[in-house]
Amino acid sequence: MAIVVLAVVLLASAIVAYQLLPGKDTGNVRVRATTTTSLYATGLLEYLEQEFRKTHPKVEIDFIPVGSGEALRRAAQGDACIVFVHAPSLEKEYIEKGVIEDGRIFAYNYFIIVGPADDPAGVRRAVNAVDAFRRIYEAGEAGKAKFVSRGDNSGTHVKELSIWRMASLDPHGKKWYLEVGAGMADTLVRANELGAYTLSDIGTYLKLKKDGRIPNLEILYSNSMELINIYSVYLVKSCQGGERKAAEEFAEFLVTHQDLIASYGVEKYGQPLFYPAEGHEDELARIWQQLAES
Structure with missing residues (x-):
């Protein structure tokens, strides 16, 4: 056998x-x-x-x-x-x-700009994405806000940099501007932890929000053709x-x-x-x- x-x-x-x-x-x-x-x-x-x-x-x-x-x-x-x-x-x-x-x-x-509910930069009042980034820059310089960037040459990162250029602003080297070199999910989680602003695609944001991973972040500017x-x-x-x-x-x-x-x-x-x-x-x-x- x-x-x-x-x-x-x-x-x-x-x-x-x-x-x-x-x-x-x-x-x-x-x-x-x-x-x-x-x-x-x-x-x-x-x-x-x-x-x-x-x-x-x-x-x-x-x-x-x-x-x-x-x-x-x-x-x-x-x-x-x-x-x-x-x-x-x-x-x-x-x-x-x-x-x-x-x-x-x-x-x-669409890309969206997300951040803390109290919105110290007043992004909710922005008339367009460039205005939103200018508000974040000014609030950052005043010590009232932070911004988390993917910093990874991704499509979202490229879009973020293009908005800074259109605003004629360069946040690189600023203490309130953090480049994490990470994917969208990790970037959103970091922004949530720091009470910071960031640029995200709406799909990843909705998934992480539903999963309870980013309770402190809200959509503050969205659904504009400039952010398609x-x-x-x-x-x-x-x-x-x-x-x-x-x-x-x-x-x-x-x-x-x-x-x-x-x-x-x-x-x-x-x-x-x-x-x-x-x-x-x-x-x-x-x-x-x-x-x-x-």
């Missing part, structure tokens, strides 16, 4: 070893994907992958959540086959370098073969299943965390071009 059991074990081991031989095609494909943290932290990408795998069970996507700048840098190094980002000016740079191609806008939402946040997906030019084909299929899935994006988060948060690009493609493309050139 022991001999029979041993034979079965050896046979199973041999089968597994054969399947793992170099060049042996098991039919499964792993796709390396670098992504902005907001799409990952909110759970949207994992949800879309689960739906995608219902019709593509042999495809597995390995998400690497980093800031948009880092996502694109890794793509340039050949460490990704598909990229999800929201930083038009950086995207344009990597398109021109020939790193990424076949870009498609698949979703959008556009998400795009790109294929990495150097990626080929089976991984490339699977990446193309997932990108196509995103733009042909926009109802999944529209409904995501509504039941739990009372509103969608992202809006589908479908029906707004031309307008979003125009805005993307303006942001890319700014």
